[in-house]
Amino acid sequence: GPLVVSSSALSSTEDKPCGPCALNFCPAMAAAEIAKVRQVFRNWDSTGTGKISKPRLAQVIQYLLPELAEERVWNLVESTGGAHDGANEAINYDDWLGWLLSGVKPHRLPLRKPCLDRFQNNDSLFDAQEGIGTQLVRGSWLIEQAQQGRVLPRRQDLPQEAVVPKGDLRKHGIWTREEKGIKAYAIVALSHCWLTPEHPDPKGEQLAKLAPVLRALQSRGTELAVFLDWCSLHQHPRATRDEVDGFAAGLTHVSLWFAHKNTHVLLLTQLPPSWAHTTPYSQRGWPFFELASASLLAHSGMLLDLKNMDEALDRGSDLCYLLLCCRANRVPPMSPDTFAARLLESADACARNQHGFLQFGHQQDRALVTEMYETTIRAILTSAERLTFVDTGWGLQEAADLAGALSLAPRLKELYLGRNQFGDAGVNVLAQGLAGLINLRILSLDCNQISNAGLSSLASNALLHMSAVSRLDLGGNHIGDAGVAVFAQIAMPCLMSLSELVLSKNVLGDAGATTLAQSCLTDSLKQLDVRKNRIGNEAGQRLRDAWKVKAKPWDGLRLCF
DSSP: OOOOEEOTTTSOTTSOOOOTTOEEOSTTOOHHHHHHHHHHHHHHOTTSSSEEOHHHHHHHHHHHOTTSOHHHHHHHHHOOTTOBOTTTOOEEHHHHHHHHTTTOOGGGSOOOSOGGGGGTOHHHHHHHHHSSSOOOEEHHHHHHHHHTTOOOOOGGGOOGGGBOOTTHHHHHOBOOSSOOOTTSEEEEEEEOOOSSSSOSOTTSHHHHHHHHHHHHHHTTSOEEEEEOHHHHSOOSSOOSHHHHHHHHHHHTTHHHHHHOTTEEEEEOOSOOGGGTTSOOGGGOHHHHHHHHHHTTTOOGGGEEEGGGHHHHHHTOSOHHHHHHHTBOOOOOOOOHHHHHHHHHHHHHHHHTOTTOOOSSSSTTHHHHHHHHHHHHHHHHHTTOSEEEOOSOOOOHHHHHHHHHHGGGOTTOOEEEOOSOOOHHHHHHHHHHHHTTOTTOOEEEOOSSOOOHHHHHHHHHHTGGGOTTOOEEEOTTSOOOHHHHHHIIIIITTTOTTOOEEEOOSSOOOHHHHHHIIIIIOOTTOOEEEOOSSOOOHHHHHHHHHHHHHTTOOTTSEEOOO
């Protein structure tokens, strides 16, 4: 197996125990063990200079110390003990290792680098592609193989022309929604089922399904760099130490390819007709992890479920229509405990299915996937300042999952949840998670089927704790006079920073308008939107007069019937 180095000598007593064959970083570490660690660094040193970048150092640490939480990994990266080169921030890994062996305690070092950067900054993709673990495949080559009816070889047997050369991503850049460079690569990650333990697609059927989508994505003028586990990671049999180490290194980046905001993720959720007897996509652990990771930051046009692809292709190969038809249903962020419980629930469901395999081909993968998701969700949420989950179709269950995960997001400032189906019950559950977001500035819950009961619960259980909120959007719901009365009494005195309140397209009447005029026109409020409600002319005029008396901006009140 791959070299595993324990952090137990450096970590708090709560860290997991390590296996008997693991190495311990400490001043008394044996010379032979130190040599093994140095060799790992040399394997990752693509320049041969004895120095590596900070992101690559983080990758090596994650490989050597798989049980060390990601935020602690960045402790070690940023606290380099003088081993870095001030000119380019490269790290001399021999000096760094000497510093580490002097008796450093990672859990006592301050957290310095936001882990979210790894999933938003393209440098992490560049470093992962240039390391020993992951090999990306050209989309044009995959399309050619599909056209010729071929079956894909494993990574070790790929021809050179199939592979994106090391460093090409950094040289030509990556296609993003903000910077659509014509010469750039577009990153694609494929989530699919393995149809047999020996080969994921022994007849090339899934490749044939994939090819038209790859061709459509290429129509933007970009080459595709595709992560496909069978071709991107070292597969069995792994005959050499390099292949074993490379596979272990590649596993540390799997979540990156699926969770990065600039990756297109394609879900092959529908099995080929001749494989209907196998375990479906929805009951497999690795695809569940891949979908959950991809749902965290993905834009709706970059997470595609290919089960509706045939309908889109019937209307031609237009990329825009394909993106519209194949938009995937995102799953909400889950706490690590919830994710682990879902895996067990799915496993029980699979065990009852007399036609299916176990959820994981290798049962030890269950613990690995659970840990990988925990690392990913903590890395993203602990430093996230903005989350957008608009028009996802989420209801009560998804609201409960999201509420449980929000405790991991203490820095969150903007949360957009519009055009969902939470309803009063969902908002009641969600309020429990919102209450802890003391730094939140913008909360959008428009078009969520919220009525008076839902707003009352939101006000009583969440908003009275959220004094930093400056914009609250509750438009497009079913909120009436009674809900606004509770909101005005309980929440408004606590919303000391509220400058914009949106209540348009609800069912407010004259009583609601009177409540707003008497209790909600605080000094901080600059914009109030109550368009398309049921407010009569006289009540509307009283609201206008109260707005003028408070010397509010003349264009801040939006009131039309």
